[in-house]
Amino acid sequence: MSRSVWKGPFVDSYVLKKAEKSRESGRNEVIKIWSRRSTILPQFVGLTFGVYNGQKHITVAVSEDMIGQKFGEYAPTRTYYGHAADKKAKRK
Amino acid sequence: MSPTRVCVGAISGAFGVRGEVRLKSFCATPEDIAAYGPLFSEDGTASYTVKLTAQVKNGFAAEIEGITSKEAADALRGLRLYADRDRMPALSDDEYYHADLIGIEVRDTGGTLLGHVKAVQDYGAGDMLEVTPAAGGATILLPFTHEAVPTVDIGAGRIVADPPEGLFG
Numbered sequence: 477m478s479r480s481v482w483k484g485p486f487v488d489s490y491v492l493k494k495a496e497k498s499r500e501s502g503r504n505e506v507i508k509i510w511s512r513r514s515t516i517l518p519q520f521v522g523l524t525f526g527v528y529n530g531q532k533h534i535t536v537a538v539s540e541d542m543i544g545q546k547f548g549e550y551a552p553t554r555t556y557y558g559h560a561a562d563k564k565a566k567r568k
Numbered sequence: 569m570s571p572t573r574v575c576v577g578a579i580s581g582a583f584g585v586r587g588e589v590r591l592k593s594f595c596a597t598p599e600d601i602a603a604y605g606p607l608f609s610e611d612g613t614a615s616y617t618v619k620l621t622a623q624v625k626n627g628f629a630a631e632i633e634g635i636t637s638k639e640a641a642d643a644l645r646g647l648r649l650y651a652d653r654d655r656m657p658a659l660s661d662d663e664y665y666h667a668d669l670i671g672i673e674v675r676d677t678g679g680t681l682l683g684h685v686k687a688v689q690d691y692g693a694g695d696m697l698e699v700t701p702a703a704g705g706a707t708i709l710l711p712f713t714h715e716a717v718p719t720v721d722i723g724a725g726r727i728v729a730d731p732p733e734g735l736f737g
Contacts, residue, residue, distance in 0.1 A: 491650050495609060501694075503733055504715075504733060505732050505733035505734050506732045506733065506734045506735050508734075522639055524711070524732045526734075526735075529704075531593075532706050532707075534691065534709055535696060535708075535709040535710065535711055535732075535735065536691075536693045537693060537694065537711045537713060537714045537716075538693075539693070539694070542693065543702070544716075547605065549692060550691050550692050550693040552691055557687055558594065559575055559576075559594035560574065560575075560594075560665070560666035560667040560687075560688070561574060561575065561576045561577075561593075561594035561595045561596070561667070562576065562595050562596055562651075562656050562665060562666070562667075563576070563595075563596045563666045563667075563688070564596065564659060564663050564664065564665055564666070565663070565664050565665075565666060565669060565690075565695040565712055566662060566663050566695060566712075567662040567663075567664070567687045567695070567713065567714060567717060567720065568662075568694055568695075568712070568713050568714070
């Protein structure tokens with residue numbers, strides 16, 4: 477069953493405070509968070525979070541199309557190193 | 569600075585009794601492995617012309633020129649196949665092969681060595697460079713964006729990074 481709309485999206489309060497503080501300072505910094513369960517809100521777009529995966533903080537640069545997802549979705553807890561072969565990376 | 573040969577697949581054993589092999593492809597589009605031929609062994613002493621004949625579980629069935637018996641095909645089990653880097657198509661601006669990025673050094677805007685690229689990861693938030701810090705310790709994920717990585721010079725084997733504060737300690 478999905479979450480009731482009247483409750484609004486869930487976000488740990490410390491994440492909101494840290495994001496607001498970072499935005500006010502205007503500095504380009506990694507906001508370290510442990511809350512994988514928090515929802516990504518529109519006011520987080522443009523900020524860079526370090527989301528804990530149980531071992532280290534995974535850098536997540538929040539963009540518009542991530543709104544509504546949870547932070548944990550972008551910080552997998554298991555790592556797989558495949559072969560590079562002809563795989564490509566695009567600089568955004 | 570980019571590698572001259574890139575591992576694109578491996579032979580996992582014989583397929584059938586007529587000298588075909590079971591081939592694992594590591595390419596982004598698995599069928600492309602045949603287009604990069606001829607393929608080479610790791611030391612480059614032997615070359616193989618590969619023709620895909622069928623898709624099978626976990627790979628392809630393939631014919632290799634000069635291999636006509638099951639015994640000869642079995643002898644190739646475990647062989648890693650390498651393709652010439654030059655055979656891969658040229659990419660558009662701001663697109664890079666993982667193979668070119670892995671191993672190159674990462675320096676900050678002041679020229680200080682930050683580390684070397686260990687891998688390129690994409691966890692859904694865009695490509696990220698996994699950097700082994702020069703000072704040691706756990707790897708660091710650097711977003712592969714124009715803001716964080718303003719310069720990529722594959723020829724010189726160097727990336728200039730402007731990482732967010734706190735990322736490299």
